[in-house]
Amino acid sequence: MSKSISIFDTTLRDGTQGEGVSLSADDKVKIAKKLDALGVHYIEGGIPGSNSKDIEFFKRVQELRLTSKITAFGSTRRKGSVAEQDANLKRILESGVQAATLVGKSWDFHVHTALQTTLEENLSMIYDSIAFLKQKGLEVIFDAEHFFDGYKNNPEYAVAVLSKAREAGADWLVMCDTNGGSLPHEISQIVTSLQGPLPGANLGIHTHNDCELAVANTLSAVQAGVRHVQGTMNGYGERCGNANLCSIIPNLQLKLGYECIGEENLRTLTNTARYISEIANVNMPVNQPYVGNAAFAHKGGIHVSAILRDSRTYEHIEPEKVGNKQRVLVSELAGQSNVVSKAQDMGIALDPASEQSKHIIGKIKELEHEGYQFEGADASLELLLREASGELKELFTFESFKMLVEKAAGQPVVSEAFVKVNVAGESIYTAAEGNGPVNALDNALRKALVQYFPTLKEMHLADYKVRVLDDKDATAAKVRVLIESKNFENSWNTVGVSSNVIEASWEALVDSMRYALLGQISPEHVHAAEKRQGLVNH
Ligand SMILES: CC(=O)SCCNC(=O)CCNC(=O)[C@H](O)C(C)(C)COP(=O)(O)OP(=O)(O)OC[C@H]1O[C@@H](n2cnc3c(N)ncnc32)[C@H](O)[C@@H]1OP(=O)(O)O
Numbered sequence: 036m037s038k039s040i041s042i043f044d045t046t047l048r049d050g051t052q053g054e055g056v057s058l059s060a061d062d063k064v065k066i067a068k069k070l071d072a073l074g075v076h077y078i079e080g081g082i083p084g085s086n087s088k089d090i091e092f093f094k095r096v097q098e099l100r101l102t103s104k105i106t107a108f109g110s111t112r113r114k115g116s117v118a119e120q121d122a123n124l125k126r127i128l129e130s131g132v133q134a135a136t137l138v139g140k141s142w143d144f145h146v147h148t149a150l151q152t153t154l155e156e157n158l159s160m161i162y163d164s165i166a167f168l169k170q171k172g173l174e175v176i177f178d179a180e181h182f183f184d185g186y187k188n189n190p191e192y193a194v195a196v197l198s199k200a201r202e203a204g205a206d207w208l209v210m211c212d213t214n215g216g217s218l219p220h221e222i223s224q225i226v227t228s229l230q231g232p233l234p235g236a237n238l239g240i241h242t243h244n245d246c247e248l249a250v251a252n253t254l255s256a257v258q259a260g261v262r263h264v265q266g267t268m269n270g271y272g273e274r275c276g277n278a279n280l281c282s283i284i285p286n287l288q289l290k291l292g293y294e295c296i297g298e299e300n301l302r303t304l305t306n307t308a309r310y311i312s313e314i315a316n317v318n319m320p321v322n323q324p325y326v327g328n329a330a331f332a333h334k335g336g337i338h339v340s341a342i343l344r345d346s347r348t349y350e351h352i353e354p355e356k357v358g359n360k361q362r363v364l365v366s367e368l369a370g371q372s373n374v375v376s377k378a379q380d381m382g383i384a385l386d387p388a389s390e391q392s393k394h395i396i397g398k399i400k401e402l403e404h405e406g407y408q409f410e411g412a413d414a415s416l417e418l419l420l421r422e423a424s425g426e427l428k429e430l431f432t433f434e435s436f437k438m439l440v441e442k443a444a445g446q447p448v449v450s451e452a453f454v455k456v457n458v459a460g461e462s463i464y465t466a467a468e469g470n471g472p473v474n475a476l477d478n479a480l481r482k483a484l485v486q487y488f489p490t491l492k493e494m495h496l497a498d499y500k501v502r503v504l505d506d507k508d509a510t511a512a513k514v515r516v517l518i519e520s521k522n523f524e525n526s527w528n529t530v531g532v533s534s535n536v537i538e539a540s541w542e543a544l545v546d547s548m549r550y551a552l553l554g555q556i557s558p559e560h561v562h563a564a565e566k567r568q569g570l571v572n573h
C-alpha cells in the first residue's frame with residue numbers, strides 16, 4: 036500500500052472557527068503562502084458562501100499561483116431545492132477554485148434533527164451537489180460530517196452516505212469525527228470495516244480534539260488505511276480544536292515512515308507554526324509538542340548532565356528535523372551542568388569542577404528561592420554569571436530614586452520619577468514624566484544615561500509582566516517583574532523581585548540597561564583615550 040499521505044490544511048476554514056481566531060483576507064493570504072512553502076497538498080481557504088472576506092481571499096490567492104491546491108468549503112444543497120440554484124454551490128463555482136470541500140450529513144440523527152428532512156432526501160442532496168460540481172470540472176472532497184457517531188448509531192446509513200458520494204464522483208471520502216468523542220480503537224475498527232462495502236475507496240480523516248485524541252485518532256485512521264489527512268496548524272479549530280498538523284506530520288513522517296511534505300520542508304515546520312501563531316495573534320503554548328519553545332528545553336540537572344553527553348538520552352528526535360532547537364534552562368532544579376552549558380552559550384568560561392561554579396549555582400538557587408526566575412530572564416542570568424566570574428564592568432551605579440504619583444479630581448493621573456545615578460564618578464540627577472510609574476522611571480533613567488551611552492536611544496521596553504508570588508500576606512506579598520527589551524536586532528529579558536512593585540520594576544529596568552551596555556566602554560576610558568590623543572585638554 037502507498038506510503039504517501041495527502042495533507043489537507045483547514046487552518047483558514049475550520050481553524051478560524053476556533054474561539055479567538057479571526058483572520059483578515061490579508062492574514063489569510065500570508066498564511067496560505069507559508070503553508071504552500073511548507074508543502075501541504077491542499078489549503079482550504081474558507082467558505083465563499085459565508086462572507087465577503089473569504090470571497091476576497093479566493094480572488095487574491097488565484098494571483099499567487101501556489102503549488103498547493105486551494106479548496107473552497109460549502110455544504111450540500113439545501114433540502115427541497117436543486118443544486119444548480121443553490122446559493123452556496125454557486126459561490127463555490129464563482130470563487131474560481133479547482134477543488135471544493137462539500138460537507139454532508141452522515142448521522143441519521145442529524146438528518147432528522149438538524150436538517151429536519153428524510154434520509155432519502157439527504158442522500159439526494161449529497162449526490163446532486165457532488166455530481167453538479169464534478170460536472171463543472173472540480174475536484175470534490177466529501178466531508179462526511181459526524182461519520183463515526185453516525186456509524187455507531189446506524190452503520191448501514193453512514194456507509195450508504197459514503198457510497199452515494201462515491202457514486203456521484205467524489206475524489207476523496209473524508210470521515211469526520213465532528214464532535215471529537217471517538218477513541219482510537221473505535222476509529223481503527225470502523226475504518227477497517229469499510230474495506231468490505233467500499234473496496235479501494237480514497238478515504239480521508241478529519242478529527243476534533245474534544246477528548247484530546249485528535250492526533251491519536253488521525254494516526255489510527257492512517258494505520259487502518261486512510262491516505263488523506265485533514266487538520267490545522269497549532270490545532271486551531273471549533274471548540275477544543277482540530278487535529279494538529281504540527282504533530283501529525285512529524286509523527287507520520289518521522290515515526291511511521293509515511294511521505295507527507297518531505298524532509299527539507301519538515302525542517303521549516305517550527306518556523307511555520309510560530310509565524311501562523313503570530314499572524315493569528317494566538318500565543319503558542321510553550322510545551323506544544325515538536326514546535327513549542329520548550330519542546331526540547333531541559334531543566335532538571337540530571338537531564339542536562341545526560342544530554343550534554345548525548346542528546347538522545349532525553350530527546351525523542353533531533354529537534355533540527357522539525358526546525359526546533361535544544362535549550363538548557365537554569366532554575367533551582369539546575370545542577371552544575373545546566374550552569375556550565377548556559378555559560379558556554381554566553382561565551383563565559385566556567386570550570387565545571389571549580390568552587391566558583393558551585394558558588395554560582397548556590398547563588399542562583401538562593402535567588403530562585405527568593406522569587407527570581409531565570410528561565411524567562413536570560414539577560415539577568417548573564418549579568419549574574421559575568422559578575423560572579425569577575426568579567427563584569429559596571430558602567431553606572433545606582434544612588435537613589437523617588438516617585439510622585441498625583442491624581443486630582445477630573446484630571447488624568449500623572450507619574451513623575453526622580454533618579455540619581457553615578458557615571459564615571461559623576462552624580463547625575465534627572466526627572467521625567469511617564470504614562471505610568473514604570474514608564475516614568477524608564478524615561479528618567481534613560482535620560483540620565485543616554486548622554487554617555489547614545490546606543491540606549493535604540494532600545495525600548497517591549498513587554499512588562501508582574502506576578503504576585505505569595506498571596507498569603509496580601510500587602511507584604513512579593514512581586515516578580517519580568518521586562519522584555521528590544522533594539523533593532525535583539526530582544527532580552529530581565530527580572531526584578533521585591534515586596535514593592537516599583538522596586539521590582541526598577542531592578543528589572545536597571546538590569547535591562549546594564550545588559551544593553553555589555554561590551555561598551557566606560558566614559559572614563561573614552562575620556563582618558565581622548566586626552567591621550569589630545570582631543571580634549573582637561
Ligand atoms: C462541521 C462544520 O464545521 S460545518 C461548517 C460550519 N461552519 C460555519 O457554519 C461557518 C460559516 N457559516 C455561515 O456563514 C452560515 O452558517 C451559512 C452562510 C453557511 C448559512 O447561513 P444561514 O443561511 O443563515 O443558515 P444558518 O447558519 O442559520 O443555519 C444553517 C442552515 O444550513 C442547513 N444545513 C446545515 N448543514 C447542511 C448540509 N450539510 N447540507 C445542507 N444544508 C445544511 C441547516 O439545515 C440550516 O438551514 P435551515 O435554517 O433552512 O434549516
Ligand SMILES: CC(=O)C(=O)O
Nearest residue numbers: 138178180181211213
Ligand atoms: C467538516 C467538519 O469540519 C467536521 O465535520 O468537523
